[in-house]
Amino acid sequence: MKQISAVRAFWWMIKRDIVLSFRHKGELINPLLFFVLVIMLFPLGMGIGQTQLATISNIAPGLIWVTALLASMLSLEGIFRSDFEDGTLDMMVMGVRPVALLALAKVIAHWMVTGIPIIIIAPLMGLMLGLKTEAYGALMLTLLMGTPLLSLIGAIGVALTVGLRGGGVILSLLILPLYVPVLIFSANLVAMASIGEPITAHLYMLSGMLVLAVSLAPWAIGAALKISVS
Amino acid sequence: MLRADRIECLRNEQQLFTELSFSAEPGQVLFVEGANGSGKTTLLRMLCGLRQPDEGDILWRDQPIIDLGAEYSANVIYIGHHAGVKRDLTVEENLQMASALIATKPDIDFETVLDEIKLYALADQLAGHLSAGQQRRVALARLLMTSAPVWVLDEPFTSLDVKVIAWLEALFEAHVQNGGMIILTSHQAVNLTGCDVVSLRLGS
Numbered sequence: 343m344k345q346i347s348a349v350r351a352f353w354w355m356i357k358r359d360i361v362l363s364f365r366h367k368g369e370l371i372n373p374l375l376f377f378v379l380v381i382m383l384f385p386l387g388m389g390i391g392q393t394q395l396a397t398i399s400n401i402a403p404g405l406i407w408v409t410a411l412l413a414s415m416l417s418l419e420g421i422f423r424s425d426f427e428d429g430t431l432d433m434m435v436m437g438v439r440p441v442a443l444l445a446l447a448k449v450i451a452h453w454m455v456t457g458i459p460i461i462i463i464a465p466l467m468g469l470m471l472g473l474k475t476e477a478y479g480a481l482m483l484t485l486l487m488g489t490p491l492l493s494l495i496g497a498i499g500v501a502l503t504v505g506l507r508g509g510g511v512i513l514s515l516l517i518l519p520l521y522v523p524v525l526i527f528s529a530n531l532v533a534m535a536s537i538g539e540p541i542t543a544h545l546y547m548l549s550g551m552l553v554l555a556v557s558l559a560p561w562a563i564g565a566a567l568k569i570s571v572s
Numbered sequence: 573m574l575r576a577d578r579i580e581c582l583r584n585e586q587q588l589f590t591e592l593s594f595s596a597e598p599g600q601v602l603f604v605e606g607a608n609g610s611g612k613t614t615l616l617r618m619l620c621g622l623r624q625p626d627e628g629d630i631l632w633r634d635q636p637i638i639d640l641g642a643e644y645s646a647n648v649i650y651i652g653h654h655a656g657v658k659r660d661l662t663v664e665e666n667l668q669m670a671s672a673l674i675a676t677k678p679d680i681d682f683e684t685v686l687d688e689i690k691l692y693a694l695a696d697q698l699a700g701h702l703s704a705g706q707q708r709r710v711a712l713a714r715l716l717m718t719s720a721p722v723w724v725l726d727e728p729f730t731s732l733d734v735k736v737i738a739w740l741e742a743l744f745e746a747h748v749q750n751g752g753m754i755i756l757t758s759h760q761a762v763n764l765t766g767c768d769v770v771s772l773r774l775g776s
Contacts, residue, residue, distance in 0.1 A: 350672065351672040354668070354669070354672045355672070361661070362658070362660050362661070366660065424658075427654065428654050428655075428656060428658060428659065429652050429653070429654030429655050429656040429657075430656045430658060432620075432622060432650060432652060432656060433650075433656045433670070433673045433674065434673060435622065436622060436645045436650055437645065437674050437675075438642060438645070438646045440642075571622055572617075572622055572624065
């Protein structure tokens with residue numbers, strides 16, 4: 343009986359956070375807008391010419407991935423803020439439900455409202471940067487696996503810094519190093535795919551990281567939240 | 573039942589209290605008094621297990637609450653200054669959220685709860701659009717839903733009108749008479765004539 347209600351609390355938490363995001367349209371649109379605008383600026387900054395176009399096309403995987411990473415980090419910053427400020431976090435930490443489960447629910451909800459729109463619009467950005475045709479599948483695949491990974495890792499850092507004033511800088515110092523492996527494997531995978539090389543090794547590595555993050559990060563987030571409320 | 577054993581609290585290297593021991597039994601109200609900044613809220617958060625004492629132990633049925641973890645927190649409901657009311661959720665959604673997170677009575681009827689806190693007509697309003705007192709009532713509705721015997725309340729009477737204060741006092745008395753335990757702070761005089769009230773004074 344207790345387990346059933348814990349699962350219900352999990353679904354309820356996901357639903358609650360999605361409802362809250364839709365009542366705060368700004369938070370919903372900001373990461374997506376950031377993603378699109380930054381990518382649009384790159385070609386403008388590089389000038390026009392055959393060599394530049396070729397360069398942009400070559401660095402497109404990295405560009406899209408770096409921007410997705412920054413968008414994810416910026417939007418994650420507020421994931422626990424309102425719960426911390428209005429005392430809901432106390433309730434989550436003290437309550438009868440495992441904090442890890444609620445934290446996972448929050449991360450999933452956050453990914454659904456910020457990660458998925460980025461994944462959907464990414465091919466369009468690829469088109470704009472002249473990404474090679476062979477790379478689109480790989481781009482979608484890495485974003486599909488990589489953005490939840492970023493959300494899970496980032497949420498650990500956010501949970502640790504939610505009680506701090508001006509935690510933003512510490513947050514970036516804390517989680518950017520952890521983002522690096524995700525970035526390396528994902529951007530590399532897309533680059534490999536675009537020149538027709540096999541991508542299996544990178545794919546295994548990414549899936550391994552995702553499995554690890556899904557199973558371990560919630561515990562770390564839960565523990566970090568407990569520290570933050572005390 | 574709930575006992576503090578020589579607990580100490582430091583904040584910003586300042587000692588808020590030290591060697592503080594007290595206990596509370598079922599059927600008692602522990603009234604924590606003290607000036608602003610004397611550590612009342614900190615003490616309450618410690619009793620909820622949200623914060624660890626810097627020295628000493630808090631014991632529930634003679635076991636440190638730090639070892640009991642969730643087993644202990646299922647017995648406690650905490651309504652603090654920031655009362656856990658989401659401004660962007662409706663009144664009813666707030667109640668649903670609370671019922672998903674706290675230890676609840678087996679069958680809660682939200683309509684009865686809404687009726688009891690006199691917000692039935694405003695159930696679909698966003699909590700952020702309500703007055704401070706109404707928001708407070710949304711938080712206090714958790715007391716009607718919970719099965720926890722220990723109520724830890726930080727300034728529960730803030731921004732409530734006379735009628736609601738009387739309702740809340742009656743609710744307290746009923747809870748204590750049923751063998752519950754209440755730990756509260758308040759700057760207002762509290763009229764709990766039917767209860768066994770123990771005072772605890774913090775600071776000098």
